[in-house]
Amino acid sequence: MKTKKEPTIIAFSTQKGGVGKSTFTVLIASILHYRMGYQVAVFDCDFPQYSLLQMRDRDLKIVMQNETLKTLAHKQFTRINKKAYPIFQSRTDQVLEEMGAYLNRSEIAPDIIFLDLPGTVNTAGILKTLTNVHYIFSPITADRVVLESTLSFTDVLTNVLMKENQTGIRSINLFWNQVDGRERTLLYKNYSKVISDLGLQLMETTITDSKRFRKEGESITKTVFRSTLMPADPKLIAQCRLDRFIKEFLRIVKL
Numbered sequence: 001m002k003t004k005k006e007p008t009i010i011a012f013s014t015q016k017g018g019v020g021k022s023t024f025t026v027l028i029a030s031i032l033h034y035r036m037g038y039q040v041a042v043f044d045c046d047f048p049q050y051s052l053l054q055m056r057d058r059d060l061k062i063v064m065q066n067e068t069l070k071t072l073a074h075k076q077f078t079r080i081n082k083k084a085y086p087i088f089q090s091r092t093d094q095v096l097e098e099m100g101a102y103l104n105r106s107e108i109a110p111d112i113i114f115l116d117l118p119g120t121v122n123t124a125g126i127l128k129t130l131t132n133v134h135y136i137f138s139p140i141t142a143d144r145v146v147l148e149s150t151l152s153f154t155d156v157l158t159n160v161l162m163k164e165n166q167t168g169i170r171s172i173n174l175f176w177n178q179v180d181g182r183e184r185t186l187l188y189k190n191y192s193k194v195i196s197d198l199g200l201q202l203m204e205t206t207i208t209d210s211k212r213f214r215k216e217g218e219s220i221t222k223t224v225f226r227s228t229l230m231p232a233d234p235k236l237i238a239q240c241r242l243d244r245f246i247k248e249f250l251r252i253v254k255l
Contacts, residue, residue: 007109010114027232030227034080044090131157135171205248
């Protein structure tokens with residue numbers, strides 16, 4: 001009997017809100033699913049706001065109201081001959097079971113499942129869920145509070161759970177987000193040394209600061225950036241170095 005292949009489970013996860021984990025989930029999921037040919041599914045566990053489900057509703061409305069985007073979407077879905085990736089609402093203490101049920105009933109097995117998790121360690125079931133994720137990517141900013149909370153949590157996952165083989169995590173990868181060109185490079189060098197001394201992994205690619213990351217309900221006209229229905233425009237991707245990030249991301253997860 002032919003068994004379904006196991007998907008790679010990935011989470012953009014931090015212990016601090018507002019550093020871009022939901023945004024990166026959507027950006028990477030959309031590029032992989034719509035442009036690179038992978039089958040993607042997303043579980044939105046970020047209770048109670050469920051921002052990715054809200055984004056999908058908003059994206060559908062924007063596309064239906066904009067003739068340019070409607071034409072783009074029609075051409076895209078005709079060309080790739082597959083539906084938009086599903087976004088499921090779940091909770092951190094239920095998602096593992098719900099993910100298993102989805103895999104059992106789905107005709108097309110996903111290559112990748114993204115989990116969008118709450119930004120707090122106190123959430124019920126979050127540690128158990130995280131230990132079943134294969135790759136964790138953590139955006140960090142040059143902010144002491146963000147760094148301290150993320151580093152202490154990543155240190156526990158890396159140097160306690162992973163070393164005791166209590167987890168399915170293959171790697172945890174920190175990366176600099178919202179890098180302002182005016183900030184001192186010495187600041188980043190010092191912080192990067194601390195990360196290295198802790199034995200944690202830091203990605204080479206840094207993501208530059210862009211106002212597009214902070215546009216929630218953006219009224220898109222011709223160019224798409226953050227959308228659950230279409231991949232980001234290549235020029236906009238290059239501007240914030242997301243093109244380099246994707247290459248490094250794919251090297252790490254070995255899809």
